[in-house]
Amino acid sequence: MSISPSTRLGAMMLLIASLAGLAIALYAYFTPLTGVNGTLGAMVAIFACLALTVMALILFKVSGRGVSITLRVLILIGLAGTFFAAMLLHQWWICVAMVIGLIGLLLDTVRPSHHARATHT
Template sequence: MSTLRSSRLGAIVLLIASLAGLAIALYAYFTPLTGVTGTLGALVATVACLALVVMALLLAVIKSRGASIALRVLILLGLAGTFLAGLLLHQWWIGVAMVVGLIGLIIDMLRPSSQVHPTQA
């Protein structure tokens, strides 16, 4: 596997999990008899998953170390909040998608740094 592909694997996993959570939240919001059709909670879960999609795309292209750390913290908070919202809405698959997203975030944090400091070389 090339270095470029392996360095973005975590962001890709996070993106796929966020898109899956978005699809599940949209299904719960629009489909009758899900128990949360048209509720504010399902709409918030949808918006949170959409925000996670945007942050996953940003994570794949960001180069700055400080910005990537700040973005990872925001993604972690978003994953935890959306996981909780999914459980409170009894939409267990949203919770599963957020756990997969957490795995993607962990993979992204374990990727090798592209910038080597002169003192480490």
Template sequence: MSKYRSFGVGAIVLFLASLAGLAIAFYAYITPLTGVTGTVGALIAIVACIALAVLALILSAVKRRGARIALRVLILLGLSGTFLAGLLLHLWWLSGAMVIGLVGLIIDMVRSTHHTRPVHS
């Protein structure tokens, strides 16, 4: 196995879910008659999705264990908050995208622990 890790599958899933959430929140923010057109809540959801996408890219590049744990905690808080915002704004697809992002975060955690365990012969 290569010493250098490319983008992990979990980080890619998290990044794509963040982009999907961004598209959904942006659509709701600019489209008339969505119920949240031009609201601060939809704007905060847009900013949160952008932050989650950036954190997913950083997560895939960071190698140190402590930094990865701190990023995962921040991402989990961001996913939880954006999921709740999606529920409160009645943007069910946004909440669904955050659940998919959570799946990506779980995949990232499982795959990284699998690759860092020492192999006993």
């Protein structure tokens, strides 16, 4: 049974937000006069957004409830930590991307489970 795109909207939002955060962090790290170019904090934001991207991709494939819950908790911690790091770096667009990622995570959390979708079709 294939999963319709509407049920994966939250995971897709999370993936896009983490990729946007990664792009912004890379820009801030490599561009002179951003105030954080070449700093350790910007590099940490890059790796955090990269980890969020990988976890968002894994979220598309998981099917077990325990694994899914664990992954969502790790993503939530990653979003909060990256948001805090972006605040300290004064990179407000990364903060915006993490809030959008949080909305995507919440949408993915409230989507119907695989068992519920199987019984309705």
